[in-house]
Amino acid sequence: AQTVTQSQPEMSVQEAETVTLSCTYDTSENNYYLFWYKQPPSRQMILVIRQEAYKQQNATENRFSVNFQKAAKSFSLKISDSQLGDTAMYFCAFMRTNFGNEKLTFGTGTRLTIIP
């Protein structure tokens, strides 16, 4: 079974600073997707960024970027120029792409607080 580990239950950072959230995973698969989802108090799970395992280039979405280390099974999220609206719970997630096994497995989450 796949596992996703987020070792930082809570983090806080000053507004405009950069913060990195860590995520490691365990799998024997070669083809899969990795995601970072954000869940603010509004409760909706919002996709922040995704990475396909076969792509070596790290994904980037505006202020959000990942450091994907496939051999080390590490997938960290970097938030640059942090904003108050970034305050939320962040979940790292893994999905296999094998037919019939496409479950989305979440890590335990990191609660991020941006301090004004």
Next chain:
Amino acid sequence: DTEVTQTPKHLVMGMTNKKSLKCEQHMGHRAMYWYKQKAKKPPELMFVYSYEKLSINESVPSRFSPECPNSSLLNLHLHALQPEDSALYLCASSQRLGTLLHFGNGTRLTVT
């Protein structure tokens, strides 16, 4: 704005009640999902429908009964729930299995 709409936003029910949660999407997605999320925990998969057929049931108790009457609609029928079933219930959809999930805002359920 979410493209996956869940109703109601909040629901309080007694242990003898029967109620239903509703989820709707109009993105043409053919896979739909129910997740349960307890406070400060990650979402846990309950059911997956693919092309209106139940694809995955994660050993969920029979007091939860899913239904997918058409490709746009997913229901979760609730009967004889326990207080420990109180949680946020999230619906999601994707184009097909193995593609990006889009989540709704959830229904906050309280069982008294």
